[in-house]
Amino acid sequence: MAPMIEARGLTKRYEPARSERRLARRGEPTSEGTLAVDDVSFTVEEGELFVIMGLSGSGKSTLLRMLNRLVDPTSGSLQIGGQDLLSMDDGQLRDVRNSTINMVFQHFALFPHRTVRENAAYGLQVRGVPEKERLERAQTALDTVGLGQWGHVRPQELSGGMRQRVGLARALATDAPVLLMDEPFSALDPLIRRDMQDLLLGLQAEMRKTIVFVTHDLNEAMRLGHRIMVMRDGRVVQLASGAEILAAPADDYVANFVSDVDRSRVVTAEHIMRPPIITARTGEDPRSVLDRMGNAEAIGVYVLDEAGKLIGAVGDQDLADGIEAGCPRIESLASGTFATTSPEARLIEVMPLVGRHCVPLAVTDDDGKLLGVIPRASLLNTLADQRRPAHA
Amino acid sequence: MPEFHIGDVVAAIITWLQDNMSGFFDGIAAVMQTLIDVVLAALTAPHPFVIVALAAALAFWARGIGFAVFSLLGLLLVDSMQLWGQTMETLAIVLVASIVAVLVGVPAGIWAARSSRASTVIRPVLDFMQTLPVFVYLIPAVFLFGIGVVPAVVATFIFAIPPGVRLTELGLRQVDPEMVEASIAFGAKPWQLLRQVQLPLAVPSIMAGINQVIMMALSMVVIAGMVGAGGLGAVVVQGISRLDIGVGFEGGLGVVFLAIFLDRLTSAFPRPRRRPRTEAIEALEPEAEPAPAAA
Ligand SMILES: Nc1ncnc2c1ncn2[C@@H]1O[C@H](COP(=O)(O)OP(=O)(O)OP(=O)(O)O)[C@@H](O)[C@H]1O
Ligand SMILES: [Mg+2]
Numbered sequence: 008m009a010p011m012i013e014a015r016g017l018t019k020r021y022e023p024a025r026s027e028r029r030l031a032r033r034g035e036p037t038s039e040g041t042l043a044v045d046d047v048s049f050t051v052e053e054g055e056l057f058v059i060m061g062l063s064g065s066g067k068s069t070l071l072r073m074l075n076r077l078v079d080p081t082s083g084s085l086q087i088g089g090q091d092l093l094s095m096d097d098g099q100l101r102d103v104r105n106s107t108i109n110m111v112f113q114h115f116a117l118f119p120h121r122t123v124r125e126n127a128a129y130g131l132q133v134r135g136v137p138e139k140e141r142l143e144r145a146q147t148a149l150d151t152v153g154l155g156q157w158g159h160v161r162p163q164e165l166s167g168g169m170r171q172r173v174g175l176a177r178a179l180a181t182d183a184p185v186l187l188m189d190e191p192f193s194a195l196d197p198l199i200r201r202d203m204q205d206l207l208l209g210l211q212a213e214m215r216k217t218i219v220f221v222t223h224d225l226n227e228a229m230r231l232g233h234r235i236m237v238m239r240d241g242r243v244v245q246l247a248s249g250a251e252i253l254a255a256p257a258d259d260y261v262a263n264f265v266s267d268v269d270r271s272r273v274v275t276a277e278h279i280m281r282p283p284i285i286t287a288r289t290g291e292d293p294r295s296v297l298d299r300m301g302n303a304e305a306i307g308v309y310v311l312d313e314a315g316k317l318i319g320a321v322g323d324q325d326l327a328d329g330i331e332a333g334c335p336r337i338e339s340l341a342s343g344t345f346a347t348t349s350p351e352a353r354l355i356e357v358m359p360l361v362g363r364h365c366v367p368l369a370v371t372d373d374d375g376k377l378l379g380v381i382p383r384a385s386l387l388n389t390l391a392d393q394r395r396p397a398h399a
Numbered sequence: 400m401p402e403f404h405i406g407d408v409v410a411a412i413i414t415w416l417q418d419n420m421s422g423f424f425d426g427i428a429a430v431m432q433t434l435i436d437v438v439l440a441a442l443t444a445p446h447p448f449v450i451v452a453l454a455a456a457l458a459f460w461a462r463g464i465g466f467a468v469f470s471l472l473g474l475l476l477v478d479s480m481q482l483w484g485q486t487m488e489t490l491a492i493v494l495v496a497s498i499v500a501v502l503v504g505v506p507a508g509i510w511a512a513r514s515s516r517a518s519t520v521i522r523p524v525l526d527f528m529q530t531l532p533v534f535v536y537l538i539p540a541v542f543l544f545g546i547g548v549v550p551a552v553v554a555t556f557i558f559a560i561p562p563g564v565r566l567t568e569l570g571l572r573q574v575d576p577e578m579v580e581a582s583i584a585f586g587a588k589p590w591q592l593l594r595q596v597q598l599p600l601a602v603p604s605i606m607a608g609i610n611q612v613i614m615m616a617l618s619m620v621v622i623a624g625m626v627g628a629g630g631l632g633a634v635v636v637q638g639i640s641r642l643d644i645g646v647g648f649e650g651g652l653g654v655v656f657l658a659i660f661l662d663r664l665t666s667a668f669p670r671p672r673r674r675p676r677t678e679a680i681e682a683l684e685p686e687a688e689p690a691p692a693a694a
């Protein structure tokens with residue numbers, strides 16, 4: 008299926024200001040204008056939450072505004088839902104803006120002379136939907152963002168987080184499949200920002216909107232984005248999933264960003280697990296296992312069945328006691344004193360489980376098959392050295 | 400330096416207009432005269448007490464009891480000075496000139512806000528209208544419209560229109576660009592943007608413009624009296640020419656009262672009349688951040 012958004016070679020050069028043009032006429036040196044976005048190509052799949060990230064002035068807002076032509080590209084091509092946006096006349100463009108691509112703004116941009124419900128109904132009013140119907144649909148959108156009972160107040164009377172919910176409701180009420188969001192949560196304080204991120208993730212899971220989300224906060228990008236496009240001076244420096252960017256930053260610029268990230272919330276068990284140095288098979292002789300443990304300098308071992316399924320773990324002391332008691336098969340010694348986790352678990356969930364037993368933390372799939380282990384040292388290593396790739 | 404008098408040119412133009420366009424100016428004069436007659440009839444037909452009561456009610460609705468009492472006492476004082484008729488004549492002139500100035504000025508301001516080219520043309524014209532001494536266009540107005548109330552209204556209109564245009568343009572240009580962007584991002588047509596977002600947000604500025612138009616119009620009252628427009632202006636002019644301090648003062652007092660009344664009345668409206676904000680805020684605080692509904 009064709010991607011929802013397909014941008015090829017998008018470029019925006021802002022013309023020099025008028026005062027500079029006057030200088031140019033007199034033959035004095037001027038800048039060439041600002042090359043805000045320089046030859047950027049990307050695609051966004053339907054239902055994807057695509058994040059554009061970069062420092063201030065890297066061209067994020069300009070790029071986002073080219074997607075609904077609030078800023079006209081200097082060159083490049085742009086398809087949205089299979090339609091060529093750049094060849095549209097004003098009327099077609101207005102239709103697309105109204106029913107296909109809606110926008111959520113950093114400073115909310117709510118209309119102070121309208122109630123919350125009238126704000127949420129704005130897109131429908133522009134479309135010419137009769138008042139009764141549009142207010143009903145606006146109410147539904149407000150219910151969705153948890154503001155059902157605030158429809159009658161003015162936006163100025165709400166807190167920041169609530170205002171941005173109204174901004175979100177305004178964009179949801181039109182049923183447009185694409186949402187453009189320009190740093191929508193950066194004006195909010197951290198706790199509320201998290202709430203809003205959760206709200207957005209919930210809505211997106213339910214409604215499968217295609218979202219292009221601009222932020223300069225990598226933690227936010229990692230939390231929300233399926234893929235993240237890192238920009239610098241109008242160019243793309245890296246386009247990858249959050250974990251990939253953490254694992255292998257494309258250059259120092261990205262690495263610098265990555266250094267601020269709270270890895271424990273982004274990196275998953277899968278990314279730092281490694282194959283166990285030593286395991287025991289069911290039916291193996293306890294004596295030979297103890298022997299191998301000595302060579303590997305291990306104090307415990309996981310016991311797996313023929314299919315690789317995790318049966319249990321044995322510590323060296325138990326093993327020695329078992330050998331003394333004449334126990335022939337290792338699985339009868341295997342106990343339950345170990346911890347497991349799923350490959351998708353984030354490090355913050357994994358941390359309390361690591362290093363409490365004689366065996367490293369086991370990572371298992373749904374069938375209980377051992378995928379890998381996480382020794383305490385490698386967890387600490389990942390958290391301590393933020394700039395080095397996680398699983399080098 | 401060869402002698403060249405622009406004044407001769409202007410005089411020639413006025414004469415030419417008088418000779419060739421008299422039908423047009425007579426038409427304007429007739430329309431203006433009718434407007435004033437209608438407004439004046441509406442103001443003078445009922446008993447003065449009816450008008451006093453209506454004005455007081457309007458004052459109460461706009462600002463409350465204090466302003467209502469002030470309006471009541473002021474109008475009764477005017478009536479007791481035997482200046483009721485003249486005051487209503489002046490009010491009629493001011494209202495008609497202001498209404499026409501607003502009807503022309505606000506659209507001109509909208510045009511100027513939407514096109515920088517229009518703005519660069521309109522701006523010097525407004526400066527010219529505002530700084531040219533009033534008598535300079537009062538004389539041609541008398542030539543074109545004859546003696547009486549019509550040239551007074553026309554001169555008042557010219558003098559009073561600039562703030563209407565200026566503050567409309569300013570109000571529209573001052574609308575938060577993010578609001579405009581939001582409207583456009585939702586696909587609004589230019590007139591939807593204007594009507595649904597820009598004009599409502601510019602209302603305070605436009606209302607301030609209307610207020611100033613009325614104040615400027617009032618400041619023309621005495622000059623209007625000089626060209627035979629009657630009203631309080633004529634009373635003041637009479638006081639001056641006869642050196643009658645009492646008459647002049649009473650006429651002046653009537654003008655001052657009208658000025659305060661109209662100023663307070665028109666400046667009451669930019670503020671939306673709503674319940675106090677604090678009440679709503681307090682009701683909100685306990686659960687200012689509702690839990691996300693969808694999660
Ligand atoms: N209307 C404009 N006219 C001229 N130059 C502009 C205009 N808008 C942006 N720029 C320039 O283009 C570059 C990119 O700006 P842009 O706003 O897209 O960056 P951004 O990544 O969104 O930054 P921020 O994080 O501060 O919002 C900057 O150098 C900026 O100065
Ligand atoms: Mg920006």
